[in-house]
Amino acid sequence: MLKLRFIVVDRTRAPFIKEGESFYLDRLKRYARTDWVETRPVRMTKGKAVQEVLEAEGREIIKKIRPRDYIIALDREGKAYDSEGLATRIEKLAVRWACLSFVIGGPLGLSRLVTEKAHETLSLSRLTLTHEMSRLILLEQVYRAFTIINHERYHK
16 A cells, blocks of 8 residues: 655644644545654744755755655645646556655745755645645645545545
């Protein structure tokens, strides 16, 4: 069975988003083993460069990545799919890879270290989304992809 890993920076603070994450993670268990991995955020302090924060968070993310995982980093510059396209992509990857790891950065995004290590980058939208909202949207779209792959009805 395929394994899905979601590597995220920091815990989810908004209760309604946390509830949504649990909802979709629970539903995804029907199709794949799931793993939710949180890394520690780096505090933004006065005088600390954005690049320094990104690099420190990137190093923590890299520690969580396993060598045989297919890494999909979320980035607004990544490839955008429609729901059917994402389903097709996941289905093709599942044939070759045992684990797909989706990586979502913190409020500042992801460091180059992470995006360069990723096999591909995925964009959820050209809109700016909070990192917490991105998690929920990703989970819902991955769940939707599995319902498409399995020819199941999923009400909008």
